[in-house]
Amino acid sequence: MSVNKEATLSELEVLVELQELDTRLSQLDHKSRTLPELEHLAKLEAEDSELESKFAEIELELSALRKSQNDREVEIQQLEDKVAKATSSLYGGDMTSPKEAAALQSEIDSLAGRQSVLEDQIIELMEEIEPYATEEERIEVARNACLETVLATQDKIAMVLSEIEAERSAVKQEKQSVEERAGNDLVLLYEDNRKRMGDHTAVGRLMGTSCGACFLEIAAVEIDRIRRLPSDQPSECPECGALLVR
Ligand SMILES: [Zn+2]
Incomplete structure (x- = not known):
């Protein structure tokens, strides 16, 4: 030296x-590397990804249950159409044979029986869906809240980093003038x-x-x-x- x-x-x-x-x-x-907000952000992101995977599980269950419900509703609609058709044949006046009338009545009864079974199943399905739907809504609310906090935290981080950056460039400038001296x-x-x-x-x-x-x-x-x-x-x-x- x-x-x-x-x-x-x-x-x-x-x-x-x-x-x-x-x-x-x-x-x-x-x-800038150890901002408490960075740690907070990482926690929020972990929380959100946990909520996301829970949400996916629930959606899987819900979509199966909702499909079952919908299938039954479609079938009920078809049954109602058939009942309406049979009823109009039965009471339409163009009915001659009592045997034919009895057959139609029996068809209507059987369709109504099937419809009532389906309606009971729908009630059961709706009861099964309810807690999942509640949980689905809870997770959606929680994810929205989480997202809001993520955005606020990101804003805070950007603000603090830009303050640090301003200070850094001031110090660098000072260093340059000290080096010149x-x-x-x-x-x-x-x-x-x-x-x-x-x-x-x-x-x-x-x-x-x-x-x-x-x-x-x-x-x-x-x-x-x-x-x-x-x-x-x-x-x-x-x-x-x-x-x-x-
Ligand atoms: Zn020393």
Whole structure:
């Protein structure tokens, strides 16, 4: 590492400023990834997909039951037509044979018997349908409510993210102006340290006898050594390796 010989204490300060701005940028990244609304949204989506699969099960049951009911209603309609036809033949006046009349009467009775069986079945089916239909409606209401909350949550997320984005671009702009003030050598020194330190804070201010990056106490002998270095010569924290600005 080599720094411009003219670097002074105040010039190295700029490294701390850069670090603080990068720390703010990573805090903003972290904030945007861990919004409580994102967790809420994931829960809502899970809830909705659970409701959706319950709804599909109920629809399957309901459509079978409703088809049975409809089939019977269609059949009843056909029976009623036949009864009407037989009744009109019976009382239409063109009936001659008593045997024929008895046969028609017996047909009408039999049609009516079948109709009454079907009507009883329809009542049973309607009773069976009722709890499913209630559940169907409940799920529809719940899904609509869920969807509304999803939309509101998405709006909230978009709003918060755009606030974060605005802050991020302000911080980036600030960083750019600090970099211009720092000059290439110090920016390179800073960038090298960032790479070397990875996720760890790369620059810390020496605060008394502690490191401003890891907050650990530095041994007295090390402090002595660091303090004796020329002010333009960067030193590293013996605990975490961050560049120490003093
Ligand atoms: Zn340290």
